[in-house]
Amino acid sequence: MEPLAADIVACPDCDLLQRVPPLPDGGTARCPRCGRTLAHGRPGASDRMLALAVAALVVFLLANAEPLMRLSTAGQEVSTTVLGGAREMWRQGERTAALLVALFAVVAPFVYISAMLAVLLATRRPPAPRWVGVLLRWAEVSGLWSMVEVMMLGLLVALVKIARLASVAPRVGLFAVGALAFLLAAMSAGFDPREAWSRVRWADEGGGAGEALR
Ligand SMILES: [Zn+2]
Numbered sequence: 773m774e775p776l777a778a779d780i781v782a783c784p785d786c787d788l789l790q791r792v793p794p795l796p797d798g799g800t801a802r803c804p805r806c807g808r809t810l811a812h813g814r815p816g817a818s819d820r821m822l823a824l825a826v827a828a829l830v831v832f833l834l835a836n837a838e839p840l841m842r843l844s845t846a847g848q849e850v851s852t853t854v855l856g857g858a859r860e861m862w863r864q865g866e867r868t869a870a871l872l873v874a875l876f877a878v879v880a881p882f883v884y885i886s887a888m889l890a891v892l893l894a895t896r897r898p899p900a901p902r903w904v905g906v907l908l909r910w911a912e913v914s915g916l917w918s919m920v921e922v923m924m925l926g927l928l929v930a931l932v933k934i935a936r937l938a939s940v941a942p943r944v945g946l947f948a949v950g951a952l953a954f955l956l957a958a959m960s961a962g963f964d965p966r967e968a969w970s971r972v973r974w975a976d977e978g979g980g981a982g983e984a985l986r
Pocket residue numbers: 783784785786787788803804805806807808
């Protein structure tokens with residue numbers, strides 16, 4: 773089926789254009805003219821995404837609260853967090869690297885996870901409130917949904933930069949940052965902005981009685 777807009781599909785058998793409303797888990801949309809099945813509500817998909825996002829938030833907090841690594845510089849042993857590492861880089865004159873670390877290891881993942889959580893929670897029970905549409909549009913324009921690869925590359929660069937500050941022994945925070953990269957990738961693979969959009973559009977149409985059947 774060829775999607776024309778977020779919620780409009782053409783029936784593959786008879787070409788009838790129709791809207792497909794957000795489907796409940798296990799629900800089915802059928803063409804009203806020929807009865808062809810158009811879409812299935814994937815059971816538990818939104819729950820899985822929500823679980824991923826919550827896990828990512830926990831791991832993100834862990835990655836920033838726990839020491840990243842133990843640094844030994846000039847005979848002194850210190851443990852540092854991600855932001856501590858960034859501060860240390862800034863102090864040593866590596867300002868670009870310090871900003872990269874702060875952006876890719878702290879700011880970007882936090883914005884990404886927060887936006888994802890907000891959208892997932894707000895679209896659990898359609899119709900979704902209007903601000904979800906604003907958020908989705910902003911995320912689309914800013915490329916937020918597709919910047920995960922860039923973010924992970926930045927994380928890697930940041931880690932290498934931190935590792936070069938001093939002789940380094942990895943701590944809990946470092947493994948958390950690694951786990952965060954995987955969780956972000958899984959979230960990016962599983963999230964369907966089009967699906968979220970369709971729930972907002974129905975809200976705009978006043979709770980939408982649709983011509984498509986369940
Ligand atoms: Zn049809």
